[in-house]
Structure formats: C-alpha cells, structure tokens
Amino acid sequence: MIVKEISVKSVLSKSQVYDYAMNPYRGCSHGCRYCYAAFMKRFTGHREPWGEFVDVKINAPELLAKEIERKPVGRVWVSGVCDPYQPVEKEYRLTRKCLEVLLGAGWPVTVQTKSSLVLRDIDLLRTSGNVEAGFSITTADEKIRQIFEPGASPIGERIEALNALHGRGIKTFAMIAPILPGAERLPDALEGAVDYVLVDRLNYHYANRVYREQNLAWAIENRFFAEMGRKLADEFRRKGIPLQLVF
Ligand code: SF4
Secondary structure: OEEEEEOOOOOEEEOOOOOEEEOOEEOOOOOOOOOHHHHHHHHOOOOOOOOOEEEEEOOHHHHHHHHHHHOOOOOEEEOOOOOOOOOHHHHHOHHHHHHHHHHHOOOOEEEEEOOHHHHHHHHHHOOOOOEEEEEEOOOOOHHHHHHHOOOOOOHHHHHHHHHHHHHOOOEEEEEEOOOOOOHHHHHHHHOOOOOEEEEEOOOHHHHHHHHHHOOOHHHHHOOHHHHHHHHHHHHHHHOOOOEEEEO
C-alpha cells in the first residue's frame, strides 16, 4: 500500500447526493471490486491499481474550517469517493478532525463507511442531533464479501457496529449497492439496527464485470438485481423499515 501525504486546495465539494461531499483521502484501501470511485485514479497520477494507494489530504481539517466559513450551511456526505474510516484513518485521524470541525460549527453530516472503525468516534457523533451514520452492506454472505470487498470490515462487524450506533441514539441507515448474492438475508440481519435503507444500482455496471470474472453469469441472466431489489423492498416494508428503491 502506497500512502502519500498531499496538500489540497479544496476539500468540500458540491455533491449530487447531498449538499456537499467531503473526502479526507484520495484512494481507498478497501479495494472493492465494483468501486465506482475507481475513476478517480485518472486524476491522481497513480499507476498502481485502485485499492493500492491512498493520498492523505494532510491539510483537510484546517482547510475545511476556512471553507465552511464562506459557504452556506448544508448536509455534508463523509465521504463519497473514499471510505472515511479506511485503515489509514487509525493513524491520521483526519476524518475525526474534520467531523470535529463540521459538528462544532453545527453542520449536518451523513457518514458512510464499510469499517467498524467508525465506533471510535461514537461519542463525537453523539454530540450533534443532526448526524446520520450508515454502512454500505451489499450481502449477508461473508464469502461473497471477501470476493468483492477484500479490505473492508466483515459483514458481522458492520451489523454489530450499526447496532451499537443505533443503540446510542444515532440515526443509522444501510446502503445496499450493488445488490450481491446473499443480500436476501439482509432484511433479517438489519432489523432493529437501522432507521432506513437505501437500495440502488449505482454500481451495476462494475458489479456485472466482476460477476463475469467470477462466473456468476446467472446473476446477470436472471435479472438478479431487479428481482432481488423488488424482493428486498417487499421484505423491508413488511418489517416496517422505510426503504428507498432507486431503480
Ligand atoms: S469502500 Fe467505497 S470508496 Fe472504498 S473501495 Fe469500496 S466502494 Fe470504493
């Protein structure tokens, strides 16, 4: 893993999902096989494969403090094109420092991760009533997780973390994207741990590519995504868990 410290000129960008996105790192060592953010590599000058480099935006917290002074208040998605709690965060604590800046100024924040390291910051997240913390969870099958998301936390750890966050009064959600084999067990696994669920096909194209490589062609031929999406929607609704299906 190549880790490089860099200085950037801006850290708070406009987002199509929320008002803003804030990425303390460029690159992501979770190395998910379907990662839609891999296009970022083009802008980094890195020759290493996606998942094998991380640029650390070492001036992110100071820059963020200045940027929020001159921009209108809006919800900030942490992160968008990297995982804010990937392993390098243990040492650099940039996500934590940026959250301190945002929450200290009263900005609403949506944290999204695949790492149980977020639990380190649970007390910080609880200082604001306008924080949501979510996990991307694509399957309940740990073997499938290992194929598609080799560097991220095991599924059981993610669900335990959601339970812990939810139990401490933080609004929680699960993002199921892309839908992978084994997702059919998620409604049971997530019951009581999340306030709502998002399901979309953001990474459909990338997941299909991996499916072909892994000889999981049935998933494409059987229109797995659409059918499973509908089943998940029915099951979550039956359990009274609000769900947004973006198909
Ligand atoms: S955790 Fe997110 S940003 Fe990181 S590799 Fe996986 S999909 Fe990409």
